[in-house]
Amino acid sequence: MTTSTLRVKPRTPRRIAFSQQVGRWDIKFSPYLYISPFFILFAVVGLFPLLYTGWVSLHHWDLIAGEGPWVGFDNFSFVLGQQQFWIALRNTFSIFLLSAVPQIVFALLIAAVLDTNLRGRTFWRMSVLLPYIIMPVAVALIFGQLFGDKYGLINGILGHVGIPPIGWHTDAFSSQVAIATMVNFRWTGYNALILLAGMQAIPRDLYESAAIDGAGRVRRFFSITIPQLRPTLIFVIITATIGGLQIFDEPRLYDQYGTGGADHQWLTLTIYLYNLGWGQLDFGRAAAVAWLLFLIIVIIGLINLAITRRIASNEGRI
C-alpha cells in the first residue's frame, strides 16, 4: 500500500537525519566539552575573582564591613597619587630584573651541563630541585642569618677583610639584591629542570651533523640548543615575569614587620596591596592596586612575548 510506504519513508530519513545530527554535534562540540573543565574552573576561580576585584575597586570597601558607596575611579586616582605606589613600582621592577635575568641565564647554563653525559645524572637533577622544595619561610630564615646588618655572616666576613659593612636593610639596592638572591635560590633549579626537559626533546642528529660539520660546543649551544628551545624559553620567561612582578613571600619575610622597610626600600606592589587591604583594611584601594598590577603584567607580558618571538625566530633560521 502506498500509504504505508509513504508513512515509513519519511520516517526513516528523519531517523538517519537525527543520528547524523548527533554525529555532527559529536564532531563539532565534543572537543570543546573535553576541554571545558579547565575553562569552567578558570571562570570560577580566575575570571570571576578578576572581575569581582574590578567591581570592588570601584567602591569604598572595608575589609570587614564590606561594600560601601560607589566611588568610581577615586581609588585608582588615590593610589596613583601616592608616592608609595611609584616607589613600589620601581622596587618591583628592580627586584624582577635582579631575579629574572640571572635566574634564566643560570638555569640555561645548569640545564646545558645537566644535558651532558654526567655520572649519577638523576642525583644531580634532583639536587638542583632541592631549593625549590624548601619552604620560603625557611629560606628567609637562612638568608636572614646571612644578610644581618650588624651580626650577619656576610658582613662579618667583609669586616675581616676590611670592607665596610653593607646596609642590607637600609640601602634600597642592597636590600633588593638580597631579596633577589632568595628568589634566585628557590627558582633557578626549577627553571633549569624545565629547560632541561626542553633540551632533551631536541633531536640528537642535529648535534651530530653539526659536529660533523665542525661546529664546536659553544656554536652548537647557540645555533641549535637555543633556537630549538624557543617554546620552552618563552614559557619560562613569561612565567618568570608573572612570578617576578607578583613577588610577595620573600620581601614580606625579609624583616620582622613585613611591610617593606622603614624607607620602603623593598616595598613591592603586592606588599603595598597587602598593607592597604589587610593593614588599613581598605579593600577598595587594595583592589585598585591589584588591577593596576594586572594591567602592568599584561603589558609586560605582551612586550615580552614580542621580543622573545623575534629573537628566537631570527636565530631559528638554520
Added chain:
Amino acid sequence: MKLSRRTTIGATIATASILALVATGCSSSTGNNSAKPDTKTKITLTLATFNNFGYDDALLAEYHQLHPNITVVQNKAATSDAAETNLFTKLAAGSGLGDIEAVDGDWMPKVKQYATKFENLAAADNKGRFSAWKTAGGTASGKEIGLGTDIGPEAICYRADLFKKAGLPTDPAEVATLLSGDWDKYYAVGAQFAAKNTGAAWFDAAGATFQGLANQYANFFEKDDGSIVATTNPDVKAAFYSVLAASKTESSHLQEWSADWSKGMAKGAWATMLCPPWMLGSIQQNSPKVTDWQVADVFPNGGGNWGGSYLLVPSQGKHLAEAKQLVDWITAPAQQLKAFAVGGNFPSQVATYTSPDLLNATNKFFNNAPTGKIFVNRAKAFTFKPFKGIQYGAIMTVVQNGLTRVESGKQGVDASWAQVVSEIKALG
C-alpha cells in the same frame, strides 16, 4: 609554572573577594545574651591565643573537670601579627574564628570598629575585676566586648655587669634611685654611661624607647573623637626629636625585634631596656647565657603600660553562652594568677595585687628579683588610659619607620620628620 608565588597572591585575592561576598551576604549575629549554657551535650571550645598567654594544659584540664562536657582546645598563633591577620581575614569571611579570640591591646581599637560582630561580655560577677583603663580599652560604645587578660606595666631591665664596668651602682634599689626622675634624667645617666666607653650602648633602639614615651600621654596621636593630631601635637614632635638626640650616643641602633636585635641582646650590645613583664621572657629567651640581668623598680616619668591583651567572643561562634562562661572563668583573678606562674603574664585583675602568690613571686633568671612586688608597684604607678584610636597602629608604624631611618643613617632628623608628617597625612 611558578605556582607558589602566583597562587599565594592570586589565591589571596580570589579567596578574599569571594569571602567578602560571603561576608556581605551572610553575616549572622545571634546576639542572644540570655542563653543558658548547655550542660547536656559534649562540645569542644576553641581558644585562639598568640605567643604565650600562660594557659597550660593543666589549666584547661581543670576547666574540663569543672565542666565535664566541655573540652577546651587552644590554638596558638606564633605572633601577635599572625593573630591579627587571621582575625581580620576570618572576620571578613564570616566564619572560621575560634569560639574565643585573643586580641592585643595595640590592635584592639581596630577590632572595636566592628563591635557588632562580638558578644557583650559584661556580667555581674566580672564587674570591677579590672582597672578602669583596662575595662575602657575593651569597651566599644558601651558594649564590653573584651575581658582583660594581662597588662604590661613597665620597669627598667639592666645589665649589672655593664653598670659595674661604667662605675654605676649595680644594686636594684640603688639603680632605682639613680634613675628616678623624668626622661631627661634617664638620658643624662645614659650620657654618663656612654662616656665610659664600655663598648655597649645605653638603650636598645630609639623605637623601643619611643614606645615608652608614647604610652604616657592621654591623646598622643589621636583625640578622643578619633581625629588625628599626631602631626600637630607638639608632644609627638618633641618626643621624636628628644629620643633621636639621645639616640646619637646612647642607642645600639638595632631595630627592635630584628634578627640583629635578638643577637645584640645576647652579646650585651646595650645596658638598659624598657621592660614590661612579658619582656622578661623575651630577654631570657634571647640571652639565656647572660647571668647579670636585673630589674629595677623605676620608670622614667612615673609609670607606663606597654602591651597586654583581651579575650573576645565572636558572634559567629556556635557555642556563645559556653564561650562567655569560659572567658569569664579564665580571666578571673584565680586563673590569671596561674597564668602568671606559667607564662609571667602580669594580671590585669586588681584583686590579684594583694595576693601573696603574686607579691611573693620572684624571677630566677633575673637574679631572684621580686618581680611580683616590682610590677605591682609599676602597675600602681600607671593610672590613666592613653587613647588609642583606629589609626593608632598605622601611625605608630609610620613614626617607628621614621625613627629607624634616622638611626640607620639613611636620613637626617628633619627630613625624616617631614616624611613622617606626609605619610601620616596620606593615611586619611
